[in-house]
Amino acid sequence: MMTSSDDASCLGHSNRSFPETEIEEECGRSPSSRQFDGPEKTLIGRMRKREPEAVDALIDQYGTRLHQTIGRLLAWSSDVDDVLQDVFLRAWQRFDSYRGDGSLEDWLVSLAFHRCRDHQRSMRRRLFHWLHYANRLPSPLLEEQLTHVTDTHAWNQMQQAMQQLASGDRELLVMIYIEQWPHQQLADHLKISVDVLHGRLHRARNRLKQHMQSS
Amino acid sequence: MNRPQPLEPDNIVDALQSWGQQSKLPCRSDLKTSVRRKLQTTTRAQPSYPALALSVGFVALGLSLGVWWITRHSGKSHSSNQDMTIQHSSVEPDALEPSNASNGTLAIQETELPSQEIDSESRHSFEDLIAQADLLSQRIEALQLQTYIASVELTLDQSLAQSEHRLAKDRVIADWYASNRSKHSLETQ
Numbered sequence: 099m100m101t102s103s104d105d106a107s108c109l110g111h112s113n114r115s116f117p118e119t120e121i122e123e124e125c126g127r128s129p130s131s132r133q134f135d136g137p138e139k140t141l142i143g144r145m146r147k148r149e150p151e152a153v154d155a156l157i158d159q160y161g162t163r164l165h166q167t168i169g170r171l172l173a174w175s176s177d178v179d180d181v182l183q184d185v186f187l188r189a190w191q192r193f194d195s196y197r198g199d200g201s202l203e204d205w206l207v208s209l210a211f212h213r214c215r216d217h218q219r220s221m222r223r224r225l226f227h228w229l230h231y232a233n234r235l236p237s238p239l240l241e242e243q244l245t246h247v248t249d250t251h252a253w254n255q256m257q258q259a260m261q262q263l264a265s266g267d268r269e270l271l272v273m274i275y276i277e278q279w280p281h282q283q284l285a286d287h288l289k290i291s292v293d294v295l296h297g298r299l300h301r302a303r304n305r306l307k308q309h310m311q312s313s
Numbered sequence: 314m315n316r317p318q319p320l321e322p323d324n325i326v327d328a329l330q331s332w333g334q335q336s337k338l339p340c341r342s343d344l345k346t347s348v349r350r351k352l353q354t355t356t357r358a359q360p361s362y363p364a365l366a367l368s369v370g371f372v373a374l375g376l377s378l379g380v381w382w383i384t385r386h387s388g389k390s391h392s393s394n395q396d397m398t399i400q401h402s403s404v405e406p407d408a409l410e411p412s413n414a415s416n417g418t419l420a421i422q423e424t425e426l427p428s429q430e431i432d433s434e435s436r437h438s439f440e441d442l443i444a445q446a447d448l449l450s451q452r453i454e455a456l457q458l459q460t461y462i463a464s465v466e467l468t469l470d471q472s473l474a475q476s477e478h479r480l481a482k483d484r485v486i487a488d489w490y491a492s493n494r495s496k497h498s499l500e501t502q
Contacts, residue, residue: 119368153348153352154345157340174336174338179340179341182340185342249331252328253331253332273335
């Protein structure tokens with residue numbers, strides 16, 4: 099499995115430093131860690147016993163984290179909350195499929211990743227797709243909550259470019275550069291080889307750059 | 314107005330990561346309530362698999378019992394009907410009497426088959442049922458053969474009677490003609 103340094107080197111960014119520490123602080127742990135801590139172990143046990151209150155604890159512990167991941171994957175469309183709710187529902191219904199060989203957080207992020215893919219695929223399948231273009235715009239609530247953004251212009255520029263980007267390109271960029279998934283792990287999830295992943299990633303970066311320049 | 318500088322690959326990744334880092338929004342406050350409500354709805358709408366399997370099992374058991382009872386009941390009545398039919402339609406060769414046959418009627422005596430009663434104890438076993446079915450089919454074939462022979466004999470008797478009747482009629486006509494001719498010759502002379 100490739101590490102974060104491998105990710106950087108294969109992309110030709112070996113000399114630049116990824117803000118991994120910030121991401122680790124945000125996530126609360128390293129993405130590659132597999133040790134269950136006390137609360138996570140307790141939560142897994144409660145989920146396996148099908149305690150309804152365990153869902154509340156799951157939302158308390160991972161709600162914000164998953165909300166951010168889904169928001170980035172969907173470029174903060176107004177469907178983020180619906181998808182987040184659906185992820186927790188599926189986590190409850192399909193918890194038997196969690197084998198425990200990875201962390202609960204990784205399993206939930208994988209669930210969110212695939213749920214976002216399904217959501218975007220279903221959006222593409224809809225006949226009146228143009229009706230849902232409004233969903234791509236940031237909600238007013240989001241704009242009100244952007245007070246902590248230091249450079250609003252840059253943020254909006256990137257937000258606009260990410261919205262214009264195809265969902266396949268966006269998921270690659272988000273999962274590799276922001277969620278810091280190892281390339282091999284993402285390639286496994288997408289059922290493609292790492293070489294194909296690198297090619298797609300290169301093209302996605304170029305398209306994002308074009309969108310940024312055109313905006 | 315300051316236009317943003319063209320972005321290099323490193324810069325675009327930095328900008329992307331900056332966008333991702335600053336996209337920290339809390340999830341909505343009623344998330345727990347909505348998830349719990351939806352969980353209750355889906356749980357109510359979809360019954361648990363053991364309960365569903367139990368219901369299906371009960372229905373299947375009821376259907377099986379019903380089919381078994383109907384099959385058993387109809388099998389009994391069918392076999393008794395067959396016995397009755399055989400007893401009523403059985404024809405013994407001795408029942409054909411030439412006197413009655415000459416009148417064009419066939420007397421069928423109600424006789425019983427040899428006592429080969431179907432054993433009620435072994436009725437339920439499959440082998441017995443097969444053996445009884447073979448026996449019944451043999452009886453039916455024998456009865457069909459007897460009926461055919463009786464009908465042939467009847468036809469022959471009827472033909473014989475008609476021939477005798479025609480012969481007797483011809484003889485009467487011949488006698489009448491002979492007597493008339495002798496009378497006519499005498500008158501002529």
